[in-house]
Amino acid sequence: MQSLGVVIDEACAAVFAARDAQRRVTTLRVSPAIYEAIVQGKARELERGNPVMVLGLDVVNDASLSGEVAALE
Amino acid sequence: MLTSEETEYLCRVGPDTPIGRVLRRYWIPAFQLADLPRPDCPPIAVPLLGERFVAFRDTEGRLGFLDELCCHRGASLALGRVEDCGLRCIYHGWKYGVDGTIQETPNMPESSRFKERVKHPAYPVREAGGLGWVYLGPPDRLPSFPEYHWFGVPQSQLLITEMILDCNWVQVQEGSIDSSHVGILHTDSIAEIREGKGRRTGLGNLMDGFPSEDNSPRLEVENTDFGFHYAAVRQASDGEDRTYVRITPFIMPFITYIPPTSNNIVIVVPRDNWTTSSIGVRVNPTDEPIDLWAAWRAQGVDDPEVWGPEPERRRVRLPAQDRPAMEEGRSFAGIQGIRMQDAVVQSSMGRIYDRRNEHLVPADVGIIRMRRLLIESARRVDQGEDPIGLDRPVDAAKIEAASGTIPADVPWQSLVPGNRAV
Numbered sequence: 001m002q003s004l005g006v007v008i009d010e011a012c013a014a015v016f017a018a019r020d021a022q023r024r025v026t027t028l029r030v031s032p033a034i035y036e037a038i039v040q041g042k043a044r045e046l047e048r049g050n051p052v053m054v055l056g057l058d059v060v061n062d063a064s065l066s067g068e069v070a071a072l073e
Numbered sequence: 074m075l076t077s078e079e080t081e082y083l084c085r086v087g088p089d090t091p092i093g094r095v096l097r098r099y100w101i102p103a104f105q106l107a108d109l110p111r112p113d114c115p116p117i118a119v120p121l122l123g124e125r126f127v128a129f130r131d132t133e134g135r136l137g138f139l140d141e142l143c144c145h146r147g148a149s150l151a152l153g154r155v156e157d158c159g160l161r162c163i164y165h166g167w168k169y170g171v172d173g174t175i176q177e178t179p180n181m182p183e184s185s186r187f188k189e190r191v192k193h194p195a196y197p198v199r200e201a202g203g204l205g206w207v208y209l210g211p212p213d214r215l216p217s218f219p220e221y222h223w224f225g226v227p228q229s230q231l232l233i234t235e236m237i238l239d240c241n242w243v244q245v246q247e248g249s250i251d252s253s254h255v256g257i258l259h260t261d262s263i264a265e266i267r268e269g270k271g272r273r274t275g276l277g278n279l280m281d282g283f284p285s286e287d288n289s290p291r292l293e294v295e296n297t298d299f300g301f302h303y304a305a306v307r308q309a310s311d312g313e314d315r316t317y318v319r320i321t322p323f324i325m326p327f328i329t330y331i332p333p334t335s336n337n338i339v340i341v342v343p344r345d346n347w348t349t350s351s352i353g354v355r356v357n358p359t360d361e362p363i364d365l366w367a368a369w370r371a372q373g374v375d376d377p378e379v380w381g382p383e384p385e386r387r388r389v390r391l392p393a394q395d396r397p398a399m400e401e402g403r404s405f406a407g408i409q410g411i412r413m414q415d416a417v418v419q420s421s422m423g424r425i426y427d428r429r430n431e432h433l434v435p436a437d438v439g440i441i442r443m444r445r446l447l448i449e450s451a452r453r454v455d456q457g458e459d460p461i462g463l464d465r466p467v468d469a470a471k472i473e474a475a476s477g478t479i480p481a482d483v484p485w486q487s488l489v490p491g492n493r494a495v
Binding site: 003004005006008009012013015016019020037038040041042045053054055056 | 074075076077079083291292293294429430432433434435437438441442444445448449
């Protein structure tokens with residue numbers, strides 16, 4: 001099972017590291033499998049026109065990533 | 074957020090579930106010793122992790138922890154008689170020892186060898202810190218018994234307050250490692266403590282002076298041998314080169330110490346998927362006698378209409394919000410007492426909160442890390458390994474919470490030297 005719990009924990013640590021480095025981050029890039037899990041979970045929100053967001057970041061589907069890895073930008 | 078599958082994975086606690094298997098690997102704080110005060114006192118039913126057990130204290134004062142239903146025809150042994158060093162079922166008189174030995178089967182012929190060949194399920198049980206601790210996991214993986222700092226404290230110096238909530242344990246546990254709600258939900262209680270209002274509890278201070286005006290702390294989380302600890306680091310009121318830190322340890326998978334000291338302990342135990350015991354253990358560090366009423370009032374459990382200390386009254390009957398007090402500016406949340414405030418919001422999330430709908434933010438780092446450790450532990454257990462917190466020796470007595478003001482260039486970890494990072 002791909003775990004959103006793990007991805008979000010990794011991303012959260014990266015957000016804090018970015019803050020310490022005084023770097024502004026707005027986007028979370030995730031693997032297609034994770035993106036699909038997020039979109040499925042947020043289906044009702046998306047129908048209402050809300051964007052796909054996690055930890056206050058826009059989520060982007062990135063085919064170059066795999067597994068429970070996330071990248072910030 | 075979590076997917077619905079992940080929420081189910083995280084929240085279900087039965088014996089055939091991933092997290093249920095994880096939780097059964099630890100010593101579980103299962104019941105209050107005060108409920109079994111003397112030899113041969115009445116037994117107690119102990120629902121735990123979706124299963125039914127019975128605890129009793131035999132004629133010689135030994136504790137027994139057995140499957141609740143008699144292995145003859147399934148009557149509850151919690152109805153039983155404790156006598157002659159055993160627990161006797163009132164249905165047909167079968168009698169059990171603390172180790173599950175079947176001592177008597179009066180409705181079988183004397184010649185029957187049944188009782189010599191069959192044992193009733195019995196589990197290791199220990200008493201410490203005002204609680205009965207049990208182990209439900211594989212016998213060959215029994216962990217060493219943790220010696221927490223409060224185990225040496227006389228029971229008269231402990232105040233144990235168990236609140237039973239009608240919701241899943243994970244959302245209750247998440248509340249105990251969620252620092253960012255403290256200054257909001259508990260606004261009234263913090264103000265009372267700061268202003269020295271209310272009757273003294275005799276338990277020392279729940280809060281320190283909170284010497285900071287910084288409402289946006291930097292949060293740092295670090296894995297430890299017992300789970301993790303995290304720090305809320307704020308600029309201190311007494312100078313730009315000093316920080317005020319509050320450090321909260323989470324001891325996998327049931328226990329959190331709430332700063333400023335390690336004397337405010339919150340233990341969260343699932344009774345089943347939809348029922349949770351939230352057990353507060355307050356250690357009295359002073360010689361002052363505990364004022365029970367004041368201590369209950371501070372927690373919000375002083376109204377007998379909503380809670381009582383007796384087993385049958387521990388299930389919280391949620392109080393109505395005091396809307397007039399909110400409108401008149403006398404209360405922020407309209408609920409009296411820190412633990413009742415927590416209980417009301419945690420129950421309001423529903424029996425198992427659907428985490429697809431949540432919007433976590435970085436301030437939820439404690440919650441996020443706890444979920445990860447549980448998920449990681451489930452993976453390890455499924456692979457035949459030990460879960461986090463049991464995979465290496467832990468000096469449980471040294472685990473600590475702390476708060477204090479330190480120079481900005483001093484690591485916060487220096488305040489909690491007993492917490493070992495991994």
